[in-house]
Amino acid sequence: MSKSVLSGKGVTKVFGLGDKKTVAVDHVNFKFSKGELVSIVGESGSGKTTLVKMILGLLSPTEGDIYFMGKKRDIRTRKQKREYWKGIQAIFQDPFSSYNIFHKIDSVLMDCINMRGGSHLPRDEKIKMITEACGFVNLKYAELTNKYPFELSGGQMQRLMIARIFLLKPQILLADEPTSMIDACSRATILDMLLQCRNEVGMTIIFVTHDIGLAYYISDSVYIMEHGKFVEHGTADQVILSPTADYTQRLINDVPKIHAPWDFAKVASTVSAQA
Amino acid sequence: MKNTLRQITQSPKFMIGFCLILVLILTTLIYPLFSPGSPLEMIGLGTFFRPGTYVSVYDSVTTDKRYTINLTDAAEKRVASKLASEDKEVMKTWLLEFGIAEEEIDLEDTEALLDLWFNTYDESIRFDNMTTAVRKHVQRTDAKLDGLLEHQDIIVADSAADGSLVEGSLIKGNEYINVAEIANVRVLPLGTDNFGRDMLKEMISALGVSLMIGLIAGAIATFIGLALGLLSGYLGGVVDDIIMFVTNLFTVIPSFVLLILISFSIGQSDRGATTVAIVIGLTSWVWTTRSVRAQVTSLRNRDHVNLSKLSGHSLIRILVTDILPYIASYVIMAFILQICSGILAEAQLSMLGLGPKTTSVPTLGLMMFWAMAYTAHLNGAWWAYFPLVILIACISFSLNLMNTGLDQVFNPQLRD
Ligand SMILES: Nc1ncnc2c1ncn2[C@@H]1O[C@H](COP(=O)(O)OP(=O)(O)O)[C@@H](O)[C@H]1O
Ligand SMILES: [Mg+2]
Numbered sequence: 204m205s206k207s208v209l210s211g212k213g214v215t216k217v218f219g220l221g222d223k224k225t226v227a228v229d230h231v232n233f234k235f236s237k238g239e240l241v242s243i244v245g246e247s248g249s250g251k252t253t254l255v256k257m258i259l260g261l262l263s264p265t266e267g268d269i270y271f272m273g274k275k276r277d278i279r280t281r282k283q284k285r286e287y288w289k290g291i292q293a294i295f296q297d298p299f300s301s302y303n304i305f306h307k308i309d310s311v312l313m314d315c316i317n318m319r320g321g322s323h324l325p326r327d328e329k330i331k332m333i334t335e336a337c338g339f340v341n342l343k344y345a346e347l348t349n350k351y352p353f354e355l356s357g358g359q360m361q362r363l364m365i366a367r368i369f370l371l372k373p374q375i376l377l378a379d380e381p382t383s384m385i386d387a388c389s390r391a392t393i394l395d396m397l398l399q400c401r402n403e404v405g406m407t408i409i410f411v412t413h414d415i416g417l418a419y420y421i422s423d424s425v426y427i428m429e430h431g432k433f434v435e436h437g438t439a440d441q442v443i444l445s446p447t448a449d450y451t452q453r454l455i456n457d458v459p460k461i462h463a464p465w466d467f468a469k470v471a472s473t474v475s476a477q478a
Numbered sequence: 479m480k481n482t483l484r485q486i487t488q489s490p491k492f493m494i495g496f497c498l499i500l501v502l503i504l505t506t507l508i509y510p511l512f513s514p515g516s517p518l519e520m521i522g523l524g525t526f527f528r529p530g531t532y533v534s535v536y537d538s539v540t541t542d543k544r545y546t547i548n549l550t551d552a553a554e555k556r557v558a559s560k561l562a563s564e565d566k567e568v569m570k571t572w573l574l575e576f577g578i579a580e581e582e583i584d585l586e587d588t589e590a591l592l593d594l595w596f597n598t599y600d601e602s603i604r605f606d607n608m609t610t611a612v613r614k615h616v617q618r619t620d621a622k623l624d625g626l627l628e629h630q631d632i633i634v635a636d637s638a639a640d641g642s643l644v645e646g647s648l649i650k651g652n653e654y655i656n657v658a659e660i661a662n663v664r665v666l667p668l669g670t671d672n673f674g675r676d677m678l679k680e681m682i683s684a685l686g687v688s689l690m691i692g693l694i695a696g697a698i699a700t701f702i703g704l705a706l707g708l709l710s711g712y713l714g715g716v717v718d719d720i721i722m723f724v725t726n727l728f729t730v731i732p733s734f735v736l737l738i739l740i741s742f743s744i745g746q747s748d749r750g751a752t753t754v755a756i757v758i759g760l761t762s763w764v765w766t767t768r769s770v771r772a773q774v775t776s777l778r779n780r781d782h783v784n785l786s787k788l789s790g791h792s793l794i795r796i797l798v799t800d801i802l803p804y805i806a807s808y809v810i811m812a813f814i815l816q817i818c819s820g821i822l823a824e825a826q827l828s829m830l831g832l833g834p835k836t837t838s839v840p841t842l843g844l845m846m847f848w849a850m851a852y853t854a855h856l857n858g859a860w861w862a863y864f865p866l867v868i869l870i871a872c873i874s875f876s877l878n879l880m881n882t883g884l885d886q887v888f889n890p891q892l893r894d
Contacts, residue, residue, distance in 0.1 A: 302782055
């Protein structure tokens with residue numbers, strides 16, 4: 204196994220105090236290798252987004268340490284944060300709330316170039332880079348320029364988010380359910396682009412999803428999360444073809460299969476066994 | 479953005495409110511051009527002169543240009559203006575006795591009454607149940623009326639060099655002068671106040687000062703509220719705790735009480751209009767802080783803010799470009815309401831005698847204060863307070879109307 208780019212030890216997040224205390228993420232350990240596509244699977248409310256935000260440095264862990272590139276992460280100052288975010292980026296779940304509705308979408312892409320130290324480049328050069336990035340996700344920059352986010356469809360917005368990653372070329376990408384708000388038809392296209400982008404840039408992708416079938420289809424290794432804990436992890440084949448945790452089994456049963464009738468009885472029995 | 483602006487301009491409520499305010503502002507700007515001079519100049523010796531056109535007696539008597547106009551009812555009008563109400567009562571008593579129906583006698587319409595009187599009165603008729611005293615009174619009244627009706631010319635005497643009086647000009651009853659040709663005429667559309675100042679002029683000037691006070695107070699309150707709310711809501715943690723502690727402290731002490739205490743401690747001589755405006759602004763930011771904070775707290779966890787952070791934007795830039803535009807509509811509305819409450823707070827303060835010092839500028843509140851202090855309402859001097867009340871209500875009405883209009887644009891579900 205190659206060197207780990209990102210790992211965590213005993214990472215914990217507790218929201219609130221006293222009676223209102225919620226342990227969103229509970230002492231999780233993880234280790235992601237370079238170039239890997241890791242899925243984190245769990246039902247909604249299991250703490251996936253909270254973990255993603257801690258990894259991104261948007262939330263500080265209540266407990267535990269995160270290691271980036273083998274070194275303990277230190278992002279206390281703004282400069283350190285900026286440096287960290289050059290290496291680690293994200294795509295969020297809801298494209299409609301990911302954009303500042305008051306800004307034209309050009310500014311989002313311009314920011315990426317500036318962030319990578321391209322602020323001194325002539326405007327033509329920048330436009331060329333943006334056009335290339337848009338072309339990568341099958342969008343025509345000429346049609347998008349001077350438009351506001353609300354003039355785009357959800358699929359287009361999410362593709363533009365991939366274009367942003369294409370421009371930023373981070374080492375690690377955290378994709379927090381990037382396709383869950385997208386209609387099924389655009390979903391495949393977006394996943395495909397994400398994978399292409401990974402090949403192009405050569406980054407590690409941490410793919411968060413509630414869809415275990417999808418995880419099996421795309422990932423190298425899988426972490427299963429239940430109530431803030433990782434209950435199982437391993438290669439995709441290991442975890443999904445021979446699950447050891449009940450929770451994993453349940454997630455697998457929840458996936459409807461097109462070629463076979465959905466066995467409600469089986470789903471119900473595992474659920475009641477859980478309860 | 480453009481779309482929102484268009485919606486705002488198409489909102490009838492907003493536009494009515496806006497136009498009203500605009501008219502008021504333009505009035506304060508333009509009126510002084512037509513009527514120069516200090517609005518605090520005491521032109522009248524005496525209190526509460528009625529609204530009307532004031533013509534110099536001296537100039538009207540001494541003017542050489544006179545026109546003879548024969549108006550049929552001139553004499554009767556002249557009499558009417560001099561006829562006391564007790565005289566009318568006496569006339570009515572006689573007329574009733576004579577057998578005229580009570581409905582036909584209208585004491586308000588003096589001309590008709592005089593007509594009736596001259597047509598019916600006969601000295602020789604004696605009513606049995608009328609005492610001699612009353613009969614004599616009626617006779618005296620009739621004689622007086624005849625005297626009034628007689629055309630008597632008036633001689634204006636000039637004083638000669640040796641101090642004796644010599645006959646000057648002769649003024650006949652049907653001689654007129656043209657007001658436009660008189661040197662000194664002053665129109666006082668709203669009369670004068672207790673100090674003898676031109677009410678209208680003072681009020682328009684006061685309107686400008688009061689709007690200014692509202693604007694300064696509103697700007698200060700909104701700015702403080704916005705800044706504290708943004709910091710408290712966005713940063714959270716210790717900063718939030720400290721700011722909310724201070725805010726809660728100010729919530730517990732009613733801001734008006736605080737306002738009174740501060741104004742009182744500043745002292746009358748140091749209280750200019752600006753000082754009062756600043757004090758009002760400094761005591762009324764609490765509400766804005768709370769609501770801005772609530773909005774920012776829910777905004778700061780939105781993904782577009784997270785994305786902005788990931789793009790390496792600074793705190794200030796995130797606050798200004800990713801948070802502020804989302805609450806801008808709300809802040810504008812809060813600002814408009816703060817202007818309104820600033821104007822009302824000044825009025826309240828001044829009515830308690832804690833407003834700006836009187837000698838420098840007029841404000842709507844101060845004018846109300848003096849009208850009350852000189853019991854204008856008991857003297858029947860409605861012009862000294864009623865226009866002020868209407869004006870304050872008008873400002874409040876139009877600002878609130880603007881706000882309702884904005885609210886309907888920004889929160890479409892409120893539209894009816
Ligand atoms: N800012 C927050 N304050 C308090 N509780 C939170 C906050 N964010 C998330 N939680 C709680 O943490 C738990 C995990 O949430 P989340 O990480 O969003 O789950 P997921 O992304 O897997 O759906 C939930 O129970 C949620 O209510
Ligand atoms: Mg989530």
